[in-house]
Amino acid sequence: MSKTKVIVGMGSCGIAAGANKTYSVLENIKVADSLDVDLSKTSCVGMCYKEPLVEIIDESGYYMYGGIDEKKAKEIIESHVVNKNPVKEYIVKSDKFETENDSYFNGQVKIALRNAGYMDPESITEAEERDAYDAIKKIGSEGIDGNTVIQTILDSGIRGRGGGGFPTGLKWKFAAREESKDKYIICNADEGDPGAFMDRSLLEGDPHAILEGMLIGAYAMGSNQGVIYCRAEYPLAIERLNIAIDQAREKGYLGKNASGIKGFDFDIYVKEGAGAFVCGEETALIASVEGERGMPRRRPPFPAVSGLWKKPTNINNVETLANIPYIVLNGADSYNKYGTEESKGTKVFALTGKIKNGGLVEVPMGISLRKIIFDLGGGIQDDKKFKAVQLGGPSGGCIPEELLDTSVDYDSVNSTGAIMGSGGMVVMDESTCMVDLAKFFLNFTQQESCGKCTFCRMGTKRMLEILTRITEGKGEHGDIEKLEELSGQIKDNSLCGLGQTAPNPVLTTLKYFRHEYEAHIYDKKCPAKVCEALLTYEIIADACTGCTLCARKCPVDAISGAKKEIHFIDQDLCIQCGACDDACNFDSILVY
């Protein structure tokens, strides 16, 4: 009989939720009681809303426990491991019985995420047991040539997962065509969309899949050097990548005659980014690797012709690369059997915001937004009303309730005015103000604009100023039209994707939530009650106990009233700071 396995989920998110403490408690108990169990670590399985997660696998079956803090860790060891009595109330998934979380996993198809959360990412042996490097070995042993590999990728129909959606096989073909002694393959791990973490989970959970994806690409295109450009905010990902690279070198997968293929020399190093959203753009990324300011440049020449150090260069996103070994090993059909005519395969989304089951999901293309949000995601927190879902981050847009049945594929999502993006999916309820959200994104793009193109540099600033005015109650007639005009100009006159897409958050909110802009501008009201300057605070006479707390907290002495008597807010003095509402213990402040 094999030993009982106890596995703790230690991705960044798990660690933030306290997985380190859970792990050390388990380790201490194991040592103190000389328990005969295998204690190990894995990464994130995507069920972030139940973190920290502990799996127990014993002769009776598979059990995943959720929300395991130090106290509960002791409890499950005592009851489950020692007394063979699973603690059902903490179990979030099992092969023995159904749980309410099954809907989160059913409907998912894990290809890119096939290993993340199912193995120790710091162990190459565990990775090899789960097919790591089998695809590149197959290429070597069967003598498959580069063009055949590229044809397989073309047949699979996979399109770039970094946001652009350009067919990966085609991109590889362009780079393969160039004659050059030196050629580069770069993995774009800059993950700039604020509010998305698909790539982080992949890098932390299955680094060998990324390395193998790069190996296969390098073989197919004839590249000899790989670079992983990873954002510095992901220290754990960088650490695990470096461990994986060392292991792969030691085992001969990387280096001279890489993976045992004669004449194929290929190595990879990690380059840490330094914090600039625009460096996710291909030519800016190249400038950054070269040690310069990350400013995009005109294309052509495309990187496939003249990229890093003026050599042919291919850039792929993390998730794109993670799919490659699976496709090569299992054939193009194993991938393109999922998805729609134009969008094949699966896509990973980071489901966040006001959603019940927040986390990472991988779904077949063509699934509806409604299914992701309400079936997998379990709907809105506190059963509030759904308002919109944001796709594509600062380059994307907000999709309203009436379009929830939109199919998740490149063309359908684009037709709403949003974009597929890299996989950020932020769900919002009625408490989110759409004007404030548009301002939030504009503030981001305005700060991140590299400053090269006038329209992107100045236009986003002007748009931000208008939006700020509107949220401060100083909106004017003509503001909406001005926003629309500027949007068009910025889109048409920017060199790179940053500027070309920067107005999208404003345009989509204007398209679907125009009434909210109008309420701000003409009625001086914020329907979601977010924009402070537009709120009115009033004391509900029936509820006020005259405790004087609000009057004491008011920074401008706008509240009057004697002890034990009903208080009153002078609207001329009130600065709408909300201090009275925060202070009141009797819910007697009406905000509208």
Added chain:
Amino acid sequence: MRISRLTNVEVCDKVKEEDLLLLNPIIEKYRNKKGNLIPILQGAQDIYGYLPEAAFRKISKDTGLRLSDMYGVATFYAQFRLSPVGKNIIKVCHGTACHVQNAKDLTKALEENLGVKDGETTEDSLFTLESVACLGCCSLAPVMMIGDETYGNLDGKSASKIIKKLKKVEAK
């Protein structure tokens, strides 16, 4: 635009001559390598916590890199700082997920608690309060990070509590 971060830069130098020798291993490692500028600056910042003017001058003298290029790069990337920071850097996430979950409240509460504005350092040099865009733990939004430790599912109150605890530890 990215250059706008220049406006509140106050170059203040406390680095002593002998401390500059700490730069030598990094300079040796990257001298004459192409694309070395960013790794050298990252290494220098690891040593001092920021990029002192004297370090710029020494790196330039020893490697031949141009001061103007170095300054251009240092002001372009959010990672680089030109003035000293507090012992504990508090990074409050203002990514989309955290924004939607009221990250504003955290910053407000911490500003009040620490008596500084976003981006500033406390007078005792113990804390620097910063906003960042996404720490990659969006499902625990709103999130903040102090040192290597990440805290999730916060609100203004719980964030202030964490700072209070830290202040106590620092007072010891």
